[in-house]
Amino acid sequence: MKQEINRFTVRFPSKSANESFARSAAAAFCAQLDPTLDELGDIRTAVSEAVTNAVVHGYRDCIGTVVMTVRLLEDSVVEIKIADKGVGIPDIEAARQPMFTTGGAERSGMGFTIMESFMDELKVKSRPGQGTTVTMKKRLNTRRYK
């Protein structure tokens, strides 16, 4: 278990305008580890995907609360947890397949694939009717907190 150096938690309504806020907040907090622009871009992208999933799928018929926790761990590891108490995912394995979507023609179905390829680790916990928690980790090539 890696030691925690810093953390923040933010709660916001599942409004699409908050997708931009969430990715910017996560990136701003991770900036204290002195990441590269490329790494910050990866974090922003993965957060945007996870929050969009909560907005579009988790709370598809209502506005609920999304909770994002960003932890900076030793060895320059960032852990980001994004949780909703929405409808949940009945089949996580299927949902993680590229091009899988229940969101209609305007959704690419690439959200989980992008989270997986832009971060080092992706865990999805979900129960129908109880919500979904996505936990992602990425080790940064940084000079600080080694």
Added chain:
Amino acid sequence: MKLTKERRGPLLILRPEGEIDHHCAAALTQELTETIDEETAPQVRLDMGGVPFMDSAGLMVVVAACRRAQGLDGAFEAANVMPQPHKVLQAAGLDRKIPFVEG
């Protein structure tokens, strides 16, 4: 999100400006496809030099513009794609399906 257009003979250049995510994707897609329909240009260039960020919602914007241009028998290309959007397009394999140009 702002969209500007420029016509250079057969070439229609469309320039979105800002970050593309689910919040703005539907409106941008509509504006892009309507402009492509109105202009009926033989060649459409999506100039992404003003797009520093996009997530997977941006993929569908690019795909919709490409399909609309090709559906009108036009050619489609993406220009000046910045590193982060490029990585997202690459993750979806679109860098192999859409010509990328500079300029």
